Structure formats: structure tokens, C-alpha cells
Amino acid sequence: MQQQELIPHLFRTEFSKISAVLCKYFGIEHIELAEDIASETFLLAMETWSYKGIPENPTAWLYVVAKNKARNYFARAHMFREKILPELKQTAAVPAPEPDLSDQNISDSLLQMLFAICHPVIPAEAQIGLALRILCGFGIDEIANAFLSNKETINKRLFRAREKLRTEKIAIEMPATAEIPQRLNAVLTTLYLLYNEGYYSESQDAVVREELCIEAIRLTKLLLNNPLTNTPAVNALMALMCFHASRLPARKDENGALILYQDQDEALWNRELISEGAYYLHEASQGSSLSRYHLEATIAWWHTIKEDTPEKWDNILHLYNRLLQLEYSPVAALNRTFALSKVKGNAAALPEAEKLGLSGNPYYHTLLGELYHGIDNQQALQHLQQALHLSKTQPEKQTIQQKIDHLPIT
Numbered sequence: 001m002q003q004q005e006l007i008p009h010l011f012r013t014e015f016s017k018i019s020a021v022l023c024k025y026f027g028i029e030h031i032e033l034a035e036d037i038a039s040e041t042f043l044l045a046m047e048t049w050s051y052k053g054i055p056e057n058p059t060a061w062l063y064v065v066a067k068n069k070a071r072n073y074f075a076r077a078h079m080f081r082e083k084i085l086p087e088l089k090q091t092a093a094v095p096a097p098e099p100d101l102s103d104q105n106i107s108d109s110l111l112q113m114l115f116a117i118c119h120p121v122i123p124a125e126a127q128i129g130l131a132l133r134i135l136c137g138f139g140i141d142e143i144a145n146a147f148l149s150n151k152e153t154i155n156k157r158l159f160r161a162r163e164k165l166r167t168e169k170i171a172i173e174m175p176a177t178a179e180i181p182q183r184l185n186a187v188l189t190t191l192y193l194l195y196n197e198g199y200y201s202e203s204q205d206a207v208v209r210e211e212l213c214i215e216a217i218r219l220t221k222l223l224l225n226n227p228l229t230n231t232p233a234v235n236a237l238m239a240l241m242c243f244h245a246s247r248l249p250a251r252k253d254e255n256g257a258l259i260l261y262q263d264q265d266e267a268l269w270n271r272e273l274i275s276e277g278a279y280y281l282h283e284a285s286q287g288s289s290l291s292r293y294h295l296e297a298t299i300a301w302w303h304t305i306k307e308d309t310p311e312k313w314d315n316i317l318h319l320y321n322r323l324l325q326l327e328y329s330p331v332a333a334l335n336r337t338f339a340l341s342k343v344k345g346n347a348a349a350l351p352e353a354e355k356l357g358l359s360g361n362p363y364y365h366t367l368l369g370e371l372y373h374g375i376d377n378q379q380a381l382q383h384l385q386q387a388l389h390l391s392k393t394q395p396e397k398q399t400i401q402q403k404i405d406h407l408p409i410t
């Protein structure tokens with residue numbers, strides 16, 4: 001792997017680990033210091049590897065540099081305190097403790113940090129944004145995209161969240177057992193958003209960002225590996241991720257263009273991941289709780305059956321109806337309307353789609369373009385052109401343009 005590919009890849013996989021361990025090392029009140037040292041470590045890697053070459057073990061190199069930077073800061077801070085506080089003059093020098101970047105401490109720190117960030121004293125949106133920044137390595141632009149917001153708003157939100165963590169002196173530790181179910185909801189939302197950012201990327205001209213999907217799966221497995229957080233909802237989310245990830249190899253062509261579900265080569269689907277997803281979905285069925293992740297995972301399971309059958313789409317429509325009753329979202333409403341068209345036809349689905357009124361959403365206009373196809377091709381063209389105008393990424397634009405090119409206009 002070339003340097004221009006390796007460093008972004010390592011940033012995605014290691015930044016969160018280094019940040020979480022250093023935040024635990026320095027304390028939550030120094031959360032920005034932990035982020036700064038992690039960032040400085042990667043900047044030094046860019047500078048050093050450019051002329052010295054990539055080290056034999058790049059990850060170990062990053063950990064050594066991060067440890068040294070943390071120790072040096074600790075030593076400098078201790079010396080400063082000795083100089084300005086006379087009562088410390090007679091105190092023996094305290095050696096800088098060693099940051100623990102072992103696999104076990106990394107896992108523990110990430111899980112504890114997830115729950116610290118998702119503390120109820122912090123607003124839900126700020127919890128998710130802060131977790132995306134610290135534990136997932138998201139840039140401000142990416143977080144703004146996830147929230148359909150702007151950089152200034154996100155920066156202010158993150159600043160206030162960090163200040164709240166400081167002033168409330170939130171400990172980086174697992175919450176009490178009784179608090180975990182409520183605190184877990186925000187953690188799952190964060191991981192869900194992270195996975196979606198990879199699977200439906202909108203922040204750059206890439207149809208899929210597999211490294212983000214892998215990171216979301218890795219963090220979810222941290223929850224599964226802890227008996228206190230291995231709940232039905234966590235298993236359902238993991239099942240959902242596995243089912244979607246199974247189709248990743250078939251979602252883009254050799255040029256990186258998007259391949260729609262109906263055009264995907266089923267032979268490229270990862271059957272091992274489908275089986276893994278089925279296992280987690282079975283585990284999720286234990287108990288009486290039903291979450292959005294249960295319903296979405298079951299919908300995703302039906303999509304592992306490529307053949308269109310009445311049974312398949314009847315079940316998917318029923319599941320979307322239940323999902324919208326449980327937790328409404330515009331995306332689920334759009335998908336439910338597509339399922340309705342599969343069951344009752346485009347003409348029956350059109351009024352339901354137009355009721356949604358999501359005029360600023362490119363997927364809404366793409367759906368209407370599909371539904372009007374063969375009924376009113378001029379209307380279909382207008383909606384597809386609007387979808388093309390609203391679409392953010394080049395792969396999406398290419399897919400919509402292909403629909404326009406194949407639309408018969410008399």
C-alpha cells in the first residue's frame with residue numbers, strides 16, 4: 001500500500017484507538033490534548049515517511065511516537081508545576097507513567113470512551129458528533145454531512161460538548177449496570193451513522209468507503225464482547241451491518257461506479273457474512289424487545305434473496321410499516337414506498353410517494369422518476385433531472401444520468 005493510501009487508512013483505524021487511550025491517560029478534562037497528540041502523531045508520520053520511507057510496522061511506529069509525545073508532555077507539565085508551586089519543590093521527581101497501548105487497554109478505553117461521550121448530560125446530537133470525531137476519526141465536514149448541517153454549527157456543538165465533559169468531570173469508565181440500557185441507545189445510533197457514512201458515502205466522490213464500515217463493525221463487536229452490552233439490539237445492529245457488508249463487493253464496478261441492487265452479480269455477495277448476519281439475527285431474537293435494528297436487519301435479510309417474489313416484497317412492506325410506527329424517518333418512508341410499488345404497482349405507490357413532499361432530497365426525486373417511468377415519462381425526466389441537480393457525489397450523478405439516458409421520451 002502506497003503512503004498516500006496507507007496514512008488515511010491508518011488514520012481511520014488507529015486515530016480513535018490512540019485518542020481514546022490518551023484521553024483516559026490524561027483525563028477527560030484534557031480531551032483536546034489527546035486529540036492533538038494523536039493528530040500530531042499522524043502529521044509526523046506524513047513528514048517522516050515521505051523521505052525515510054514507510055517503517056516495517058507502521059502501526060507500531062505510530063504507537064511509539066504517541067507514547068513518547070504523551071510521556072514528554074506529562075514530564076513537561078510536571079516540571080512546570082514544580083517551578084510555579086513552591087510546595088512541590090521538595091517533592092521527588094515523578095517519572096512519567098507509560099501510556100498503555102496494549103490490545104486489551106485499547107478495547108477497554110474505546111468502550112469506556114463511547115459511554116463517557118454518550119453521557120446524558122450531553123445533548124444527543126452532541127454525543128453522536130463527539131463520538132464520530134474522537135472514536136471514528138471523522139472530519140468536521142463529514143460530521144456536518146451526517147447531520148445535514150454546516151462546519152460552524154458542528155464546531156460550536158463539539159466545543160460545548162467538550163466543555164460539558166470537563167465541567168461535569170465525566171469519568172472514563174463503564175456506567176453502572178442499571179444505566180447501560182439507556183446509555184446504549186446513543187452508542188448504537190453513533191455506530192449506525194458511522195456504518196451508513198461508509199455504505200452510502202456522501203462526503204466524497206466514492207460510492208462506498210469500506211474502511212468506515214469495517215470500523216463500525218469493529219466497534220460494535222466491542223459491545224458484543226462485553227456481557228453487559230451484549231444485548232438483542234446490539235446483535236440486531238451487527239446482523240444489519242453483516243447483511244449490508246455482504247453486498248459491498250458487488251456495489252461498484254471496476255471504475256468505482258455504483259451498481260444498483262437489481263443489477264448486482266449475486267455471485268459476488270459474501271455468503272460467509274450473510275451466514276454471520278443470520279447468526280446475529282437469531283441471537284437478537286432472544287428476549288421480548290424490538291428495536292429499529294431488528295426490523296432493518298430483517299429487511300436486509302430479505303434482500304439477501306435476489307429473486308423478486310410476492311412473499312419477499314409483502315414481508316418487506318410489512319416490516320417497513322412496523323418500522324415507521326416504531327420510529328419514523330424520511331429514508332424509511334421512501335424505502336417503504338418503493339416496497340409498496342413492488343407489491344401494488346407504480347400507480348398505487350405514486351400518491352403515497354408524493355405525500356412525502358421531500359423536495360430537497362435527491363432520493364425522493366429518483367424514486368419519483370422510477371415510479372413515473374412508463375406512466376408519464378416527461379414527469380419522470382423532470383424528477384430525474386432534479387435528482388441529478390441535488391445529488392452530491394459523482395457516482396450518484398452517473399447512475400441518475402444513465403437512468404435519464406435510458407428513459408424513452410417521445
